[in-house]
Amino acid sequence: MYRIQTLNNISPLGLDRFPRNLYEVASELSRPDAVMVRSADMHGLDLDDTIKAIGRAGAGVNNIPVDRMSERGVPVFNAPGANANAVKELVLAGLFLAARNIVQAWDYVQKLDDSEPGLKKKVEAGKKQFKGVELPGRTIGVVGLGAIGVKVANTARDLGMNVLGYDPGITVSNAWRLHAGVEQALSVDELLSRSDFVSIHVPLVEATENLIDAKRLRLMRQQAVLLNFSRAEIVDEAAVLEALDADKLSSYVCDFPTMASKNHPKVVSLPHLGASTDEAEDNCAVMVADQIRDYLEVGNVRNSVNFPETIMPPTDGAHRICIVNANVPNMVGQISSTLARHELNIADLINKSRNQIAYTLVDVDTEADEAVLEEIRGIEGVLSVRYLNAVSERSS
Ligand SMILES: NC(=O)c1ccc[n+]([C@@H]2O[C@H](COP(=O)([O-])OP(=O)(O)OC[C@H]3O[C@@H](n4cnc5c(N)ncnc54)[C@H](O)[C@@H]3O)[C@@H](O)[C@H]2O)c1
Numbered sequence: 344m345y346r347i348q349t350l351n352n353i354s355p356l357g358l359d360r361f362p363r364n365l366y367e368v369a370s371e372l373s374r375p376d377a378v379m380v381r382s383a384d385m386h387g388l389d390l391d392d393t394i395k396a397i398g399r400a401g402a403g404v405n406n407i408p409v410d411r412m413s414e415r416g417v418p419v420f421n422a423p424g425a426n427a428n429a430v431k432e433l434v435l436a437g438l439f440l441a442a443r444n445i446v447q448a449w450d451y452v453q454k455l456d457d458s459e460p461g462l463k464k465k466v467e468a469g470k471k472q473f474k475g476v477e478l479p480g481r482t483i484g485v486v487g488l489g490a491i492g493v494k495v496a497n498t499a500r501d502l503g504m505n506v507l508g509y510d511p512g513i514t515v516s517n518a519w520r521l522h523a524g525v526e527q528a529l530s531v532d533e534l535l536s537r538s539d540f541v542s543i544h545v546p547l548v549e550a551t552e553n554l555i556d557a558k559r560l561r562l563m564r565q566q567a568v569l570l571n572f573s574r575a576e577i578v579d580e581a582a583v584l585e586a587l588d589a590d591k592l593s594s595y596v597c598d599f600p601t602m603a604s605k606n607h608p609k610v611v612s613l614p615h616l617g618a619s620t621d622e623a624e625d626n627c628a629v630m631v632a633d634q635i636r637d638y639l640e641v642g643n644v645r646n647s648v649n650f651p652e653t654i655m656p657p658t659d660g661a662h663r664i665c666i667v668n669a670n671v672p673n674m675v676g677q678i679s680s681t682l683a684r685h686e687l688n689i690a691d692l693i694n695k696s697r698n699q700i701a702y703t704l705v706d707v708d709t710e711a712d713e714a715v716l717e718e719i720r721g722i723e724g725v726l727s728v729r730y731l732n733a734v735s736e737r738s739s
């Protein structure tokens with residue numbers, strides 16, 4: 344039996360991907376083989392050494408100690424693109440909220456408590472405070488053209504906006520998906536100085552912390568709108584509040600409320616709602632559950648943030664050894680000579696690497712005993728070894 348621990352509410356559709364004759368799934372469970380998580384902060388947790396995989400039912404992995412897991416030879420999976428449409432739709436809602444001052448106007452109406460004739464007068468008198476702008480012809484800058492950024496950029500084009508995009512690491516497939524009318528900005532600074540609206544869609548990593556700081560805010564157009572549905576730490580919030588107070592920015596729309604910003608009249612903050620739709624929660628949970636199963640049962644790696652993509656169809660009747668090791672020379676040589684010494688014939692083998700990690704799947708014709716596995720574990724640089732007896736294609 345494999346044991347899956349859930350650290351957040353995960354869509355039942357995803358959890359149902361684990362057949363209960365093979366899997367135990369629970370939030371309170373000791374010695375898990377894998378963990379499924381959404382936004383729970385795992386950095387401070389004492390993570391059991393039985394954990395073989397971590398699955399993030401979402402995109403961002405800043406809540407997971409990925410480096411620590413890499414050192415242990417544990418892959419971290421996420422669900423690229425699975426919640427992108429949900430986030431895009433909320434970003435668009437944010438764009439409209441800001442362009443038409445809808446939240447402030449709504450609040451104004453809520454506070455009107457006069458009798459009917461007085462109310463009408465106040466409605467007409469008050470509305471001039473909330474005059475907005477239309478989107479066609481305005482410029483939006485999209486920082487980060489990944490799964491979400493591309494969708495935001497393309498829809499903004501469809502709305503008649505001029506779109507500037509900045510992403511030095513854009514993938515070929517995302518470049519293909521991008522509307523031909525999206526103009527490439529050569530730097531964040533250029534994008535900020537030319538945009539009426541700026542939407543941030545980058546992961547939180549060291550290089551993106553405080554990406555939008557006081558200096559960059561000064562580059563922005565007068566009365567620009569900043570939207571942040573990525574992570575709070577990507578924006579220097581104190582500097583944003585100053586820019587709002589100085590009338591430099593007209594609005595900050597974000598998915599990350601803080602005590603300092605949540606009641607500011609020019610801040611619209613939502614409770615980390617970007618991925619909270621039935622569809623996104625189902626998509627993320629199903630994708631990640633399937634990836635965890637494929638890793639635990641077959642050894643394959645799909646959509647990991649720290650491991651190389653590694654897929655090898657099981658050889659009929661073979662036994663599979665899954666080895667995670669440091670990405671240094673002569674590891675495959677040492678592994679195969681160990682197998683040869685134990686008279687194990689290799690039926691198939693794949694070796695992939697990514698940064699410091701290399702991953703090897705070896706199918707052998709006859710059963711491997713504990714002695715050979717121990718010997719492989721003893722090779723310097725080997726981080727983990729798993730043995731899948733009579734491996735077969737995962738049943739769906
Ligand atoms: N609010 C929410 O509920 C919610 C939901 C999903 C994702 N997110 C956040 O959005 C982020 C992006 O999600 P995604 O699915 O689009 O991820 P993604 O990996 O598909 O795209 C991220 C893109 O950012 C680019 N990038 C990285 N550093 C950059 C930089 N310094 N400048 C410009 N571009 C840079 C990458 O090259 C990549 O193309 C996630 O990491 C997560 O933090 C939030």
Ligand SMILES: O=C(O)CC[C@@H](O)C(=O)O
Pocket residue numbers: 381382400401402403404426615617618619
């Ligand atoms: O799980 C969530 O609700 C949020 C997910 C989101 O922040 C992500 O990075 O995918």
